[in-house]
Amino acid sequence: xxxxxAYRLVLAVPQLAAVSLLVFSLTYLVPGSPAAAILxxxxxxxxxxxxxxxxxxxxxxLERLGDWFWNLLGGDLGISYALSLPVTDLLMERxxxxxxxxxxxxxxxxxxxxxxxxxxxxxxxxxxxxxxAATSVGLAIPEFWFGLVLSLLFAxxxxxxxxxxxxxxxxxxxxxxxxxxxxxxxxxxxTAAMIARQTRTAMVQALASPYIDTxxxxxxxxxxxxxxxxxxxxxxxxxxxxxxxxxxxxGSSFVVETVFAFPGVGGLLLTSVVGKDFPVIQGxxxxxxxxxxxxxxxxxxxxxxxxxxxxxx
Amino acid sequence: xxxxxxxxxxxxxxxxxxxxxRRIARRPVIVGTAAFLLVLTALAAAxxxxxxxxxxxxxxAELLLGPSADHLLGxxxxxxxxxxxxxxxxxxxxxxxFGSVGxxxxxxxxLGLALGYFGGWWDRLGSRAIDVSxxxxxxxxxxxxxAILGRGLGTLMLAIGLMFCMTFARTTRAVALAxxxxxxxxxxxxxxxxxxxIMFRQVLPNLAGPLIVQAAMFMGAAAVVESALSFLGxxxxxxxxxxxxxxxxAADEQxxxxxxxxxxxLAIIVTVLAFNVLSDGVNDxxxxxxxxxxxxxxxxxxxPVAKDVTVKAPAETGTVLDVQGVTVELDTxxxxxxxxxxxxxxxxxxxxxxxxxxxxxxxSMLARAVLNLxxxxxxxxxxxxxxxxxxxxGLPERELRKVRGCGISVVFQDPMTALSPxxxxxxxxxxxxxxxxxxxxxxxxxxxxxxxxxxxxxxPKRRLDDYPHQFSGxxxxxxxxxxxxAAKPRLLIADEATSAxxxxxxxxxxxxxxxLRDELDMAILMITHDLGVVAESCDRAAVxxxxxxxxxxxxxxxxxxxxxxxxxxxxxxxxxxxxxxxRLATIPGGVPLAGEWPPGCHFxxxxxxxxxxxxxxxxxxxxxxxxxxxxxxxxxxxxGERH
Numbered sequence: 001x002x003x004x005x006a007y008r009l010v011l012a013v014p015q016l017a018a019v020s021l022l023v024f025s026l027t028y029l030v031p032g033s034p035a036a037a038i039l040x041x042x043x044x045x046x047x048x049x050x051x052x053x054x055x056x057x058x059x060x061x062l063e064r065l066g067d068w069f070w071n072l073l074g075g076d077l078g079i080s081y082a083l084s085l086p087v088t089d090l091l092m093e094r095x096x097x098x099x100x101x102x103x104x105x106x107x108x109x110x111x112x113x114x115x116x117x118x119x120x121x122x123x124x125x126x127x128x129x130x131x132x133a134a135t136s137v138g139l140a141i142p143e144f145w146f147g148l149v150l151s152l153l154f155a156x157x158x159x160x161x162x163x164x165x166x167x168x169x170x171x172x173x174x175x176x177x178x179x180x181x182x183x184x185x186x187x188x189x190x191t192a193a194m195i196a197r198q199t200r201t202a203m204v205q206a207l208a209s210p211y212i213d214t215x216x217x218x219x220x221x222x223x224x225x226x227x228x229x230x231x232x233x234x235x236x237x238x239x240x241x242x243x244x245x246x247x248x249x250x251g252s253s254f255v256v257e258t259v260f261a262f263p264g265v266g267g268l269l270l271t272s273v274v275g276k277d278f279p280v281i282q283g284x285x286x287x288x289x290x291x292x293x294x295x296x297x298x299x300x301x302x303x304x305x306x307x308x309x310x311x312x313x
Numbered sequence: 314x315x316x317x318x319x320x321x322x323x324x325x326x327x328x329x330x331x332x333x334x335r336r337i338a339r340r341p342v343i344v345g346t347a348a349f350l351l352v353l354t355a356l357a358a359a360x361x362x363x364x365x366x367x368x369x370x371x372x373x374a375e376l377l378l379g380p381s382a383d384h385l386l387g388x389x390x391x392x393x394x395x396x397x398x399x400x401x402x403x404x405x406x407x408x409x410x411f412g413s414v415g416x417x418x419x420x421x422x423x424l425g426l427a428l429g430y431f432g433g434w435w436d437r438l439g440s441r442a443i444d445v446s447x448x449x450x451x452x453x454x455x456x457x458x459x460a461i462l463g464r465g466l467g468t469l470m471l472a473i474g475l476m477f478c479m480t481f482a483r484t485t486r487a488v489a490l491a492x493x494x495x496x497x498x499x500x501x502x503x504x505x506x507x508x509x510x511i512m513f514r515q516v517l518p519n520l521a522g523p524l525i526v527q528a529a530m531f532m533g534a535a536a537v538v539e540s541a542l543s544f545l546g547x548x549x550x551x552x553x554x555x556x557x558x559x560x561x562x563a564a565d566e567q568x569x570x571x572x573x574x575x576x577x578x579l580a581i582i583v584t585v586l587a588f589n590v591l592s593d594g595v596n597d598x599x600x601x602x603x604x605x606x607x608x609x610x611x612x613x614x615x616x617p618v619a620k621d622v623t624v625k626a627p628a629e630t631g632t633v634l635d636v637q638g639v640t641v642e643l644d645t646x647x648x649x650x651x652x653x654x655x656x657x658x659x660x661x662x663x664x665x666x667x668x669x670x671x672x673x674x675x676x677s678m679l680a681r682a683v684l685n686l687x688x689x690x691x692x693x694x695x696x697x698x699x700x701x702x703x704x705x706x707g708l709p710e711r712e713l714r715k716v717r718g719c720g721i722s723v724v725f726q727d728p729m730t731a732l733s734p735x736x737x738x739x740x741x742x743x744x745x746x747x748x749x750x751x752x753x754x755x756x757x758x759x760x761x762x763x764x765x766x767x768x769x770x771x772x773p774k775r776r777l778d779d780y781p782h783q784f785s786g787x788x789x790x791x792x793x794x795x796x797x798x799a800a801k802p803r804l805l806i807a808d809e810a811t812s813a814x815x816x817x818x819x820x821x822x823x824x825x826x827x828x829l830r831d832e833l834d835m836a837i838l839m840i841t842h843d844l845g846v847v848a849e850s851c852d853r854a855a856v857x858x859x860x861x862x863x864x865x866x867x868x869x870x871x872x873x874x875x876x877x878x879x880x881x882x883x884x885x886x887x888x889x890x891x892x893x894x895x896r897l898a899t900i901p902g903g904v905p906l907a908g909e910w911p912p913g914c915h916f917x918x919x920x921x922x923x924x925x926x927x928x929x930x931x932x933x934x935x936x937x938x939x940x941x942x943x944x945x946x947x948x949x950x951x952x953g954e955r956h
C-alpha cells in the first residue's frame with residue numbers, strides 16, 4: 001500500500017509542475033499585454049509601460065519564471081493587482097466556503113446516487129424505469145437553476161431556511177450545516193444522477209456474476225448478498241465516477257455559490273476575471289488543480305483499498 | 314439471415330450506413346428528439362419573424378408581469394417580453410453548442426488521430442498532457458480563457474470547446490490505436506496502400522459513430538456551461554438575450570417575480586435532455602442492442618404436484634434427491650420455449666450420479682432448477698424437486714435459504730468468477746458457517762481454516778486472508794468446494810466443476826470430491842460433458858439430449874451396452890476415452906436449438922436407426938431409455954472398434 005501511495009506521489013509531481021508552468025504562461029497569452037488589458041482601450045503607451053514596470057511585467061520571462069517557482073515553493077502566489085493583498089491570503093480566506101459546499105455536494109451525490117443506483121440495479125421493473133427517467137432529467141438540470149428553484153421554494157415561499165446561508169463552521173457548526181443543506185442539494189443533483197447511472201450499471205453487472213449464485217446457493221440471505229458482496233464489487237467502478245464528479249462539483253460550486261451568496265473562491269475568481277486580476281486567476285487555477293490532483297491520488301489509494309488486484313504485491 | 318431469432322437477442326451485424334439509418338428511423342425517441350431540436354433551431358433562426366416583441370424593447374408600464382394573453386410568458390424587470398427573449402436566447406445556446414463542439418472536434422480529433430498514429434513516445438507524452446488537462450474543472454478553464462480574451466461569442470465557443478477537446482482526443486486516440494493494431498495485420502498493406510491512407514480509410518468510418526454520440530452529448534453540456542457562464546455575467550455583452558442571462562435577472566428578482574426562473578430554466582433542461590436522449594439513442598443503435606430484455610421473472614407459478622408422491626420415498630429407498638417430471642421454460646414474447654423437458658432422476662445416499670450431454674443439452678439448466686437458481690426469464694413450468702422427500706421447488710425464499718448450503722450445495726465451473734474478487738476467501742468461506750450454524754466470527758474462522766485444510770489448501774490460517782486472484786485455478790476450485798461443503802450438504806452438485814482445470818488437477822479434484830463423499834455421506838450430481846470423468850467417478854449416469862434424459866443406468870452397463878443410439882454415438886465420439894482409437898467418430902449434425910425441437914424423438918434427425926414412427930409423436934421413457942427401437946437394436950456395432 002505504501003508503495004502505491006509513493007508511486008502516485010511521484011507521478012503527481014510532474015503533473016503539478018506542468019500545470020504551474022501552464023498557469024505561469026497564462027499572462028503571455030493575453031493579446032497585447034496584461035497591463036493594456038487592465039487599463040482598457042483608452043490607455044496611453046506611457047501609462048501601459050508604467051503599469052508594466054509597477055507589476056514587474058517588464059522583466060525577462062526566465063527571471064519571472066524562476067521567481068514564480070521559487071515563490072510557489074514558499075506558498076507565495078503573488079499580489080493581487082486590484083486588491084494589493086497576497087493572493088494566498090485571499091484564496092485561503094475563501095477556501096472554507098468552497099470546500100464546505102463541494103464536500104456537501106459530494107455527500108449528496110454519493111448518498112442519493114448510490115442509493116438510487118442500487119435500487120434501480122436491484123429492482124428491475126418500475127423502480128428501475130423511474131430512476132432511469134429521474135437521472136436523465138437530473139443530468140439535464142443546471143445546478144444553479146436548481147439552486148434558484150430550491151431557494152425560491154424553501155427560503156422565500158416556505159421560509160424554512162435563511163436565503164443567505166453561509167456560517168463558518170468555526171462559528172457555529174449547526175448553523176453551518178443547516179446553511180449547507182440547500183446549496184449542497186442543488187450542487188449535487190447532476191453528479192448524483194451520474195453516480196446513480198454508474199451504480200446501476202455496475203450493480204446489474206455484479207448481480208449477474210457467478211459469485212452471487214455461489215453465495216445464494218450457500219444459503220446467504222439476499223439482502224446480505226446485495227449489501228455486502230454486490231455493493232462492494234459495485235463500488236470499484238463507482239469510485240472512478242466519484243472522483244470525476246468531485247472535479248465537476250468543484251467547478252459548479254463557483255456558480256452555485258453565487259445563487260446562495262456563499263463567500264467562496266468562485267466569487268473572487270469572477271471579479272478577478274472581470275477586472276483582469278491575473279495573479280488571483282493564476283493562483284486560483286493552481287490551487288484548484290492541486291486539490292484535484294490530491295483527490296485523484298486519494299481515489300487511486302481508494303482503488304487499492306477496494307480492489308485487491310490493484311495493490312502491488 | 315433466414316429466420317429471426319426467437320430469444321429476442323439481436324445479433325450485431327456489420328453496420329451499413331443505410332441499415333443504420335433505417336434502425337435509427339425505427340426509434341421514435343430518436344426521431345422525436347431530433348425533430349424537436351430541428352424545430353428549436355428553426356425557431357431560433359427565425360426569431361425575428363416569430364418573436365411577438367423586440368427582445369430589447371423596454372416597457373416600464375409592464376414590469377415583472379406573470380403570464381398573460383399579451384405576454385404569454387410574462388415580462389422581466391425592464392418590461393421586456395420573456396417569450397421573445399427566450400426565442401432569441403435559443404440562438405445563443407444553439408450557436409454556442411454547435412460552435413464549441415465544432416471547435417472541440419477540430420482540435421481533439423486530429424490530436425487523437427496523431428497520437429494513435431504515431432504511437433510510442435508521442436502517445437505517452439500526449440496522454441500525460443490529456444491527464445494534466447483533466448486536473449482542472451472545465452469552468453475554471455473557461456474563466457481563464459475569458460480573462461485572457463475578454464467576453465464575446467467567439468470566446469465563449471473557444472472556452473467551452475477547449476474544455477471538451479481532450480475528451481474527443483481521448484476517444485479518437487482509442488479508436489485509432491485499435492484500428493492501427495488491425496491495420497498492421499491487414500492484407501491491404503501488402504496490396505500497396507500507404508499506412509496513412511489505410512489509417513484514414515479504416516479509422517474515420519469507425520470513428521463516426523462514437524463521435525456522433527459524444528458530439529450530441531457535449532452539445533447538451535455546452536448549453537449548460539454557456540448558461541452558467543452567462544448567468545455569471547461572463548457570456549455575451551450585457552443586454553443580449555441569453556437563457557443564462559435571463560436566469561441571472563430571475564435570481565435578482567426572485568423575491569418579486571418567482572416565475573421568471575422557470576421559462577429559461579425549463580428551456581435549458583428540455584434542450585439538454587433532447588441532446589442527451591439523442592446521444593443515448595444513437596449509442597444504443599450503434600451498440601446494436603437493448604439494455605434489458607423486456608421479460609419478467611415469474612409470470613405464473615408452477616401447478617401444484619399431487620401430495621401423495623412426496624411421502625413415501627426417503628426412508629425406504631434412501632433417496633436423497635428425486636427430480637420428478639421437471640420442465641423448464643424460457644418466457645418469450647410468443648409461446649414459452651422449453652429448455653428442459655419432463656426430466657425424472659433420482660439420486661440415492663452417497664451415490665455419485667453423472668449427468669452427461671453436449672453443451673446446449675439443458676444439463677446446467679436442470680441443475681439450476683434443482684437449486685432454485687433459474688436465470689431471469691426462465692421458470693419451472695412443471696414438476697417437483699424432492700430433497701429427502703420434501704418438495705423444495707418454489708419454496709419461499711426464507712425456506713429455501715435453510716435448504717441451500719446444508720441441503721443442496723453447488724460447485725461451479727470457473728472458480729475465479731464463482732468467488733467475489735474483492736472479498737477475502739476467509740470472509741466468503743465464513744458466510745455459510747455463520748448463516749447455518751450461527752457461529753461467531755472467530756469460531757467460523759477456525760472452522761473455515763479446518764475446511765481449507767481438509768480440501769488440501771496449505772497454510773490454511775494464513776490463506777484465509779488472501780483474495781481469489783492469489784490462488785491458482787485448482788486451488789481456487791478447492792476453496793469453492795470447501796465453501797460448498799461448509800454446511801455439510803446432503804447433495805453436492807458439481808456443475809462442470811473440473812472442466813476448466815488441467816488434467817492433473819482435474820484428477821486431484823475428482824479424488825477430493827470422492828473422498829468427501831465417503832467422509833460426509835454426501836451424494837454428488839456430477840454434471841459434465843466429459844465421459845472420462847463419468848467413467849472415473851460415477852456410480853450411475855444419465856445422458857441428456859436436447860432437454861430430455863434419453864438414458865439412465867449404471868456406469869458399467871451404460872458404457873458397455875448403451876441402449877440409446879445417442880449414448881452409443883456419444884461414447885464413440887469421446888476423444889478422451891480411448892487413446893488407441895484411430896478415428897474420431899462424430900455425430901452428424903448438431904444439437905437442435907431450444908425452440909426447434911421436433912415433436913417426436915429429439916435425436917431422430919441425426920440417428921442412423923430412425924424410422925418414420927420415431928418422428929411422429931413424443932417418445933416416452935420406457936424403463937431406463939427413451940427410444941422406440943431400444944428393444945430391437947444392438948448397439949455394440951457402433952463402438953465395436955474400441956474393443
